[in-house]
Amino acid sequence: MSHHDEETDAASRADEFLQVFKKGAEFTQDLLKENERLRFRVVKLEETLKEKGYDTVDESPDAIELKKKIAALEQEKEEILGQIKVVEEENLNFANRYVEIEEENNMLANLYIASYQLHSTLDFKEVLQIILEIVINLIGAEEFGVLLLDEKTNRLEPVASEGLVTSELPSVAVGKGIIGEAVHSGENYFIDSMEGYERDFEKPIVCIPLKIKDHVIGVIAIYKLFTQKDEFTNVDYELFTLLAGHAATAVFSSRMYSDSERKLSTIQGFIDLLTK
Amino acid sequence: MTGYKVLVVEDSPTMRQLIVFALKRIRGFQIVEANDGVDGLKKLSAEKFDLILTDINMPIMDGLKLVSMVRNDPNYKETPIIVITTEGATEDRERALALGANEYITTPIQTMKILETGKKLMSV
Numbered sequence: 087m088s089h090h091d092e093e094t095d096a097a098s099r100a101d102e103f104l105q106v107f108k109k110g111a112e113f114t115q116d117l118l119k120e121n122e123r124l125r126f127r128v129v130k131l132e133e134t135l136k137e138k139g140y141d142t143v144d145e146s147p148d149a150i151e152l153k154k155k156i157a158a159l160e161q162e163k164e165e166i167l168g169q170i171k172v173v174e175e176e177n178l179n180f181a182n183r184y185v186e187i188e189e190e191n192n193m194l195a196n197l198y199i200a201s202y203q204l205h206s207t208l209d210f211k212e213v214l215q216i217i218l219e220i221v222i223n224l225i226g227a228e229e230f231g232v233l234l235l236d237e238k239t240n241r242l243e244p245v246a247s248e249g250l251v252t253s254e255l256p257s258v259a260v261g262k263g264i265i266g267e268a269v270h271s272g273e274n275y276f277i278d279s280m281e282g283y284e285r286d287f288e289k290p291i292v293c294i295p296l297k298i299k300d301h302v303i304g305v306i307a308i309y310k311l312f313t314q315k316d317e318f319t320n321v322d323y324e325l326f327t328l329l330a331g332h333a334a335t336a337v338f339s340s341r342m343y344s345d346s347e348r349k350l351s352t353i354q355g356f357i358d359l360l361t362k
Numbered sequence: 363m364t365g366y367k368v369l370v371v372e373d374s375p376t377m378r379q380l381i382v383f384a385l386k387r388i389r390g391f392q393i394v395e396a397n398d399g400v401d402g403l404k405k406l407s408a409e410k411f412d413l414i415l416t417d418i419n420m421p422i423m424d425g426l427k428l429v430s431m432v433r434n435d436p437n438y439k440e441t442p443i444i445v446i447t448t449e450g451a452t453e454d455r456e457r458a459l460a461l462g463a464n465e466y467i468t469t470p471i472q473t474m475k476i477l478e479t480g481k482k483l484m485s486v
Contacts, residue, residue: 192473195383203376219376222448226470312448312469 196224197328204336208343213336214246220329221306222248225322227292229285229310231255234296234337235269235303242269242305249310256287268293269302274326276318285309292318294326296334303334366484367392367409371402371416371428372446377471381415381446384473385480399423403431406438413484414443415467415476418454426457433462442483446471 135146200220207213214232221227229249233242242265244255261270265288268275275293277283283291290307297303368385370393372378382393394411396402398420406414414432418425425445432438445458445466455466465479 188474195473196380196471199376199379199383203379206375216376219374223374223377223380223469223471228448 193325197325197332200224200329201332204332205339208340210337210340210344213333213340216336217306217333218246218248220333221308224325224329225308226312227308227310228312230290230306230308233258233265233305233307235260242266245304254287255307258288263288264290265293265305265307268295268305272297272300272302274323274330276323280311292326294330296330296337298331298334298338303338306330306333365392366390366412367394368413368415368480369394369396369402369405369411371396371399371414371420371425373398373417373420377417377446377469380471381476384471384476385415387473387477388481399425399428399431402428406432406435410437411441413480414438414441415446415480416443417446418451418458426454426461429458429461429463444476444479444483 203216203220204213207216217232221230227248229247231244231247231250231252233244233255235241236243240260242258242260244252244257246252247255258265258269260266264275272295274295275290277289277291280291287307287309290309291311292306292308294306294308295302296305366388368391370378370381370385372381372395378395382395385391385393394405394409396405399416400423402414402416403423405411416425416428429443429445432441432443442465443463445455445463446469447455447458447466448469458466464483467475467479
């Protein structure tokens with residue numbers, strides 16, 4: 087490249103640089119003008135607000151209206167959240183109540199069937215068998231005995247049992263020990279705690295008097311429950327009492343019927359003797 | 363929920379009535395009762411059942427024998443069987459399950475438990 091060519095190239099580059107610089111200067115001028123225009127607009131707007139008596143934009147009617155709406159919506163949201171909470175609590179209460187009603191329903195069904203079965207026969211042995219089945223299947227007792235009051239001796243004599251040998255159960259005097267006291271007072275007995283309990287025929291874990299009104303005719307003495315039952319529920323207490331009432335009536339009726347049948351047979355025998 | 367037939371095999375009338383009472387709460391369930399295993403087999407041969415509930419300790423033919431015979435019958439290979447046992451009778455329960463029973467229920471009987479187990483096994 088000659089010296090002349092080098093000079094021409096340098097002039098061309100200088101010209102290009104000048105053009106770029108000019109464009110930059112023009113752009114800066116435009117920005118400054120826009121900035122000036124916006125600042126003017128801001129000042130104008132502030133003047134307008136001041137003329138209307140507002141110090142800031144926040145105090146404009148639109149902003150105040152919007153703020154009010156937001157506050158109202160916030161309040162509505164809180165109310166809805168509160169209502170949801172109430173509904174959730176009600177839902178939980180209903181669910182718990184449903185479980186309770188199911189339990190009560192179960193108990194009533196059991197009681198209905200138990201009483202139906204107890205009064206379905208006048209055979210004394212059958213009644214005792216039904217009592218055993220009910221105590222096993224509805225109460226969940228594994229070892230227990232039924233003792234009936236002999237009014238001549240005023241003692242309770244074992245007549246039936248489950249999981250035990252009936253003859254091994256003791257004869258109990260009324261008023262003596264837990265069993266005798268339950269007959270005397272007519273009150274149900276439940277052990278305070280089943281923890282560490284060891285079977286003692288004189289000290290059952292549960293003793294339920296068989297009562298017709300205030301007249302006690304015997305007891306159900308429970309010594310062992312199936313392992314699934316660690317403690318008694320309120321439903322159990324109710325079921326025990328209601329069952330004991332039905333069992334007592336069934337035992338009493340069947341005994342009366344057996345006695346009357348026996349007496350009738352004896353009388354019939356006498357009549358036959360006299361008339362022959 | 364209609365057209366399901368359930369056979370209840372139980373020698374104790376009290377227990378049988380309890381189970382039937384529980385199952386009758388499901389509308390459309392038809393329940394047939396049998397007094398023991400032999401009676402149960404007779405009823406099974408006369409009609410088709412969707413579920414069998416059986417006690418284990420029964421006279422004439424016990425529940426274990428019944429489960430075994432039912433499982434060997436091609437008509438009842440797939441029919442769900444629930445056995446009813448007392449809580450302590452673990453051995454009987456395990457034997458029943460090994461012979462082909464699907465589930466077990468322990469006494470004291472809980473209505474909801476019978477319903478839930480029955481529904482589950484029949485996919486009701």
